[in-house]
Amino acid sequence: IDIHEESSKVSDFLHEQGHDNFKLIKTDGKTIDYDSDSVDLIYSFIVLVHMDSIEKIICYLNEAFRVIKKGGIVQLFYGGFRYARRIGLKNYIKGYHLTLPTKDRHRTGLPNFRLHEYYMKKLARRIGFKIVAVGNAYRQVPDGYPNELGTQRYITLLKH
Numbered sequence: 001i002d003i004h005e006e007s008s009k010v011s012d013f014l015h016e017q018g019h020d021n022f023k024l025i026k027t028d029g030k031t032i033d034y035d036s037d038s039v040d041l042i043y044s045f046i047v048l049v050h051m052d053s054i055e056k057i058i059c060y061l062n063e064a065f066r067v068i069k070k071g072g073i074v075q076l077f078y079g080g081f082r083y084a085r086r087i088g089l090k091n092y093i094k095g096y097h098l099t100l101p102t103k104d105r106h107r108t109g110l111p112n113f114r115l116h117e118y119y120m121k122k123l124a125r126r127i128g129f130k131i132v133a134v135g136n137a138y139r140q141v142p143d144g145y146p147n148e149l150g151t152q153r154y155i156t157l158l159k160h
Contacts, residue, residue: 030059034067042067042074049079049152050110054096057113058123065127068159074129077137080153081114095119120155129157 007024014022025033042064051057057078064074081097091097096119099112121131137152138145 030056030063032060032063032067036066037069039067040069040072042072042076044075045077046152048076048115049113051113052098052100052111054098054113057096057115061123061127061129064157065129065159070159072159073132074157074159075154076157077152077154078120079112079114079151080136081116092116095122115153117153117155120153124155124157128159130160132156132158 005026007026011024014020027033044060044064048057048060051060061076064076068074081092088097095116097114099114101109101111117134121134124131133154133156135154137150137154139148139150
């Protein structure tokens with residue numbers, strides 16, 4: 001599931017790697033086109049970090065809860081942050097920060113959405129998930145592990 005227009009490139013790349021047991025779905029970032037209680041595992045990497053609103057992230061979490069089966073696992077990676085002056089105390093208190101792309105910043109041309117761990121946990125619990133684990137993503141895995149922390153965090157959720 002992705003929100004960008006490059007599905008064919010991703011599909012071609014996966015086929016080149018010998019994978020054919022997948023189906024790529026483009027969404028608007030608010031809905032997941034699957035039946036309720038029909039999916040065993042949701043694994044989301046580099047999606048939430050490029051959402052352009054907290055409302056879309058909340059919709060994505062609600063949709064994940066809707067489509068995942070009871071006993072199913074949801075593994076979400078998201079842009080994390082700790083307090084820093086450039087982010088500001090106001091954003092730290094509300095629990096998230098959005099930076100929109102500009103010509104002189106953000107080589108990807110995509111939004112950069114960061115969530116604080118406490119806020120992500122709050123959202124997940126409010127929706128009905130049980131939190132199984134939280135932690136940091138690493139850069140250059142496996143070679144950089146465990147010495148090179150990335151900017152993304154993960155949360156593992158269970159629908160019980």
